[in-house]
Amino acid sequence: MMIKKVEPSLTERIKDHIDAITTAVIQAIKPDRITIEYPRERRRYPEVFRGFIVFDKNRCISCFRCAQICPANAIKMEFYDKYYPSIDYTKCIFCHFCVDSCPTGALKTSKVHDVAFKSLEEMHLHTTQITKVPDIVREDKVTVEYEIKGGEWKLVRKKELDRLEVEVPPPVVKPKKASCKEPESCLGCRLCVAICPQEAIKFDREKSMIKIDIDKCVGCGLCVRQCPMQILELKVVE
């Protein structure tokens, strides 16, 4: 598609001048404003919005997946009765890889995106602080939504407050348990025995093999990542 060279004549130039001036005058009389007067008005975001992360303690199996996948190293595991994640918001880039990695759905998103902290040390939120939506001062009285229909873009203002929590069903993941795929290659280093937080692996000295207790195993996968011969795997349980 060839774009021709533009050589406007005098009449076309005067017409362009008049077009520009009338456009500005029409906007001055009846403007198409798109300003949202934050913080008195707040925008309603969709349910998939990536905001601050909320943690559910009861679902966590301490598998360390979120800490190991975070591209910015923002998640550190803290020890209470088990290891739970804590998020450093000076580093978090809100990519939500951790939310996508969690096999039980213990991490989920929320619609909060504007928390103000008073110092850098406060931005490192411990596990006890991320179990609910971070508390913010809500000065908004009006919720604004974009309504786009038939080529027109309008802002619709409603006098109600937006709910900041997001209800999302947990992911459907088939439960997996650990199993050894090549027992004859086992070194006997017992690193898997040492690392299992449920103490579900025992080393059998006579047979020089490990024995995994299926009932205690939760499928966290720490032993799989630890084995130097890489002979452990997570298999789907039928």
Place this chain on the structure above:
Amino acid sequence: MGIVEYLYGIFTSNMINIPLIKPIVDYLMGIPGVNFIVALILWRPFFAIAIAPGLGVLMLYLLWIVYFERKLTARVQWRVGPLEVCRPIRGLIQALADGIRYFFQEAIVHREAHRPYFIQLPILAFIPVLIPIMFIPAGEVVGIKSDYAIQLIVAFLALIPITIIAIGWASNSRFAYIGSVREAFMYFAYEVPFVIAVISMIFLYGSGSLYVAVEKQVVPGAILNPVAFIVYIIAMLMATSRLPFEIPEADQEIAFGPFVEYSGILFGLVMTLAYEKLYIMALLFTILFLGGWSGPAIPILGDLAPVIWLVLKTVVVISILVIVRSIYARYRLDQALRLGWSSMLGLSLVSLIIGVAVGWVL
């Protein structure tokens, strides 16, 4: 006490007449000490210079034009403009907040500047800007009545770019130098067509006195000589560095030109320089082309009515010029020079011929 009585005699012989506040004035004139001050304030030349259309209106105009320009530009650009300074009145005193902020900021004078000129020139630049106020009348209210008022105003307006070039030179910096050179070029571009357009209006009215100009405008001057009207408007945009001719103060190319090194209260002063020049040129424009202070007389205001008409018309003219800022981009220096020396010079010569012809008829 002879001097006081002599001065008192001069003041009372030429007092402004406003029937609305006449009872209060009469009562105050009875009190011995206060009557001298009241007579001074209501003495016509003092009233014209200090209150209206002089310094008082100038102060209010500066506060208002900054706010109005930002609000109008914001309305065209799909946004709201300054809002937060005093929320119940939607940010009306934003310019006052800016001015107070400039008072508290440190005015830095850098090492390479010529120190006495750097500090004193923004204040000296006010002299050619404020003197023309003495000559502009509004009805009977005038500072100095003169038959050569138009020529004097144009002559004083021609002194202002020299002070701007001197400001840029005193800053002694790379970008200030480029800005001063551009200001000198723009001065050449608009001065000759501007002066020829004003001379054509003098020929049309037959005299350089502003009273004769308003008396002869049965039909507004814009219809008597439309070519001079157009040339004057374009010269106003060029002279006060407004878009599309904001060349000496190009913000993105040479980082504000001659004013790049100013900060603090000195910056506040140099920013208002362009606005005050616009005010003077707009007052002259209203008197020459739009009928000046003529309008339906309001009986209770007496002598104040022509003043109000003049100020109102000037404010409308300036408001229309403000919207041009949001429509156009900035021309390049050689394009503006070409415009000034070819199209505008030709149009101004045509307006000179029209002025001589219509003036011979009138």
Place this chain on the structure above:
Amino acid sequence: MDEYYLEVPVEPPKEVRSYFIPIPPEYVEETYRTDDFLVLVGPQHPGSGHMRLIVRVHGDIIKEVIPDPGYVHRCVEKLAENRLYIQNIPLVERPAIMDAANLNLGYVRAIEEALDIEVPERAKYIRVILAELCRIGTHLYDAAILAVFIGHTTGFMYPFGVRELICEALVRMTGARFTASFIIPGGVRRDVDNKVLKSVYDITFAIEKRLKTFEKIFVKNPTVVARLKDVGVLTKEEAIKYGVVGPFLRASGVEYDVRKVEPYEVYDELTWEVPVADAGDGYSRFLVRVNEIAQSLNIIRQCIKRIPEGRVISDQICENGKDIRGNLFDSLANIVLPAGEYTTLTECGRGTAIFTIVSDGESNTPYRLRLLTPGWLYLRGFMESLKGERLADLQAIYGSFGYFPPEADR
């Protein structure tokens, strides 16, 4: 008129020698002896982006410009060597934030070529929609920067207002306003349902309508035309010789677009045209990009009409074809590419981006990631087009090229 120089010993100003500027002092002295003037348009300047330009001016005519890029260099290529392949996805998106989906796509296609992964059809259509939305966002951003460089503040506000619609479309599809990190090897992270696609369809019409006002007040404005016409002309031979890429090459008469020459994703199944101009000046570079916005809107509408049902994640990666939640770590964290070198070409908003991944066959981090962004490729052509223009045209040509220093410096 002949000019000759008087041999008067002149001392250049000490600021040019005391700053850390990469030009030799002999050059500075030669400049001042031949009566030229050195203007430093530095990183802190309202009209230079984040890059230092050393401009040698003779009167008002520019004789030579020496660029000093690297002010925003952030070592993306070296940082990528210490992270897993999937952790590099947010990293390579960050150089040009508006163009995130295109850079994301180039990197992920290199991994897919190495591992021989087959991407399902629905995922390809969603990727194309994201790429075209980011392309429109880049062109709008560049138009706004061009407007502010020539002093037109309304032309700056309008494209950013329209870009809000693009961010709205991205938020409804992916959840994040620009750097979505949504494209992963094997498809996209989540499925997009039909209500959202219908709203994206409506958004394209709203964008077109708002852009009509923009066209009347900026694109056809006589002052803008006067400022950009016949300024910074690059002829066809010069453009090819200096290695210019993207819409700036198409404005000089060469019809080259990676999406037509080596099509990827579904670009060869859609009908669209490549806008080409032959004047090579600033105004035609701008007009090419304005027409590309219209073509991109056309492509998005065709994709939304033709998108098939099905999985969005390849079954080589994950069983659940609609959502990767819960399986991201197990499927993609420890991928190891076979040994070798894999290269892809992608058409980003500003030109061709070249991604090369070198893998040693054993580690789960790349051995070397080489990323060539379009800004770095056309920098030379940009500097050559400035010779012989006036000093005030520096900003106009800068804006018409749409040079973005963070993308060029990585």
